[in-house]
Amino acid sequence: MPPCPPATASDGEAARVVTGGETQGWNRLCNGIVRFEDTGAILPDGRVLTPHRTH
Numbered sequence: 001m002p003p004c005p006p007a008t009a010s011d012g013e014a015a016r017v018v019t020g021g022e023t024q025g026w027n028r029l030c031n032g033i034v035r036f037e038d039t040g041a042i043l044p045d046g047r048v049l050t051p052h053r054t055h
Contacts, residue, residue: 001016002016004016004029004030004031005031006031007029007031007032007033007043007044007045008043012029012031012033013029013033013035013041013049015029015030015031015033016029016030017029017030018030025037025038031044032044036051038051038053039051039052039053040052
């Protein structure tokens, strides 16, 4: 299994999913990020990343 990138890394949101709430629209990544289907996220330190869809 590849190492998990830190939540603060530029590729942090590309980390593997460890817990899924797919029916609820979220996934928890191995680095502690909670990623939402609208592309928003909550970092382990509580900071919020606003959705960043490009469509």
